[in-house]
Amino acid sequence: MESRPLIAVTLGDPSGIGPEIIAKALPARVQDFCRPLVIGDAACVQRHLDRYYPNIKIHTVTQPKEAHFVAGHLNVLDCAHVPADLPMAQATAAGGRAAVAVIRKAVDLALAGEVHAITTAPINKEAIHLAGHPYPGHTEMLADFTHTQHVALMLAGGNLRVVLATTHVPLEEVKALITKERVETILRVTHKWLTQIGIDRPHIAVTGLNPHCGDGGVFGDEEAMAIVPALDSVRADGIDVSGPHSADALFGRIHHTPTDAVVTMYHDQGMIPIKMASMGSAVNITLGLPILRTSVDHGTAYDIAGQGIASADSLVEAMRMAATLSSPAHAAS
Template sequence: MSKIIAVTMGDPAGIGPEIIIKSLAEGELSGAPAVVVGCASTLRRILALGITPQAELRVLDSVADAHFAPGIINIIDEPLANPESLKAGVVQVEAGDLAYRCVKRATELALAGEVQAIATAPLNKEALHSAGHLYPGHTELLAKLTDTKDYGMVLFTDRLKVIHVTTHIALRKFLDTLNRERVETVIGMADTFLKRVGFENPRIAVAGVNPHAGENGLFGDEEIVTVGPAVEAMKAKGLNVTGPCPPDTVFLQCYEGQFDIVVAMYHDQGHIPLKLLGFYDGVNITAGLPFIRTSADHGTAFDIAWTGKAKSESMAISIQLAMQLA
């Protein structure tokens, strides 16, 4: 049996529906074993605008009914109550709730073994929260739905890969909560993840917290008290790990091939270099879940939603990578 991927619509008022159609309607992914979980009526509205390649939409009763052929997009329908009232590029409670329901439905399919991986289109956090789903993002939502304790966000390109110790928390809270156990856990997840995707002996670099990795305590002691001991503990377990490394150079070193992945301490430390070097082809992966989850590495882009301007490369690559890793 071929591996089937669930593709969640994300916020329907954003670019998610558009980039999903662009990804699946033509090219290498046309006819690929992917089932969209989203609002069929919204996809029809996008097709009617003429801003995407045309495709035949097939609404399924179950994943088992899917028929994969060029030009066909299979859909597990999660309908909006009033799809015609949906406004492009606007934060809406109904849209935030739909984004949540799509992820929940896809997760149920994955846990039941009906799909083997999930690729997610972007959701809007404000809309998600307005609908009463108080999660910082996909990563935390998926962890809750799967009862996963140890998880991490991986940003993935061919030449640069980053996994984060923390993501969607304030910098002040990050410094207050940073601890050796979490750093060790993320180093271990980096090693397990890379081995899962084909690296025999992953070379892991761990970024420091402070400028120049603290300069031996001159600019802070987090490297001495927390990060350094975590690195040494994981070295003792046989992992090929280096650090703490100065954050202003380690990402370039990884990009140039000295390391296979960087453990970033907080959200922007890892996201800024990754998005600078791989904004259009970067993929977001959640490590630690019981199934593979990938995502386009950008937001809902409300300012260009439903205009035909959205680039679909990151969405398409996330679907391709989910298939490969599954």
């Protein structure tokens, strides 16, 4: 019986590096631990394969059960049209439509149990907005497609897990979003996921929002008004949390402090340390969904798209994480 999980890999923005890293990684680097099924445009994938693995041919399928995993073939569920003359390194409505279409298809397959997990290549926010989909990013889109109320974005890599309380919002809007309810929800979602992967009593460290956690209100009161009450609330239910910690101090000693995850208040506060710790191989995991989704830790990289120099390392690690978390041991946790 086949033990390798079936992972749906979405094409991402066809004008970015998604098709390139898929073409580089899937034929040679992931077959030992999973069965990859690309969700996208077969002709687009073939154009990129011809550059890196000209002997690999596309096997086009209409449903996962038609896929056959044999040497010399890459399975593609052909469900989105990418114009052959779509410009590289440029946000377009056509690229945005294709990116959203393949994500929706992958979600439907995962919800139906036809694939074990989804790994997503990067999308471009401007492109999906041009296509009429005003999502801030993958996380919010996946929540909508799965009708999930509470989700959280986690980056994992280099023995560090970081969860963001707010994601892709302007910095000036972060303050208003840091509420007791939001922080408490993020903590509960994070704790639940950590226990689901087999950590009996996870410890979660929580950063403050302001420099020096507000210094008693001198630099802001979000710690006292929102973060501390949220910590008190989840502690009352037996969740092991500490904080709020000054982010600079916490991440400065993180490798000497037993912590299963760190919840940070805004995008760069969490992204900078995780990317430094992982050296470009971090994995994005969406917590709270009824399906398993992992992703790369980078964007569409328009600055290098089409040049053949993009690294597929993060995609490989994202697929490895998806395979690990969808294994029977984790599924039974």
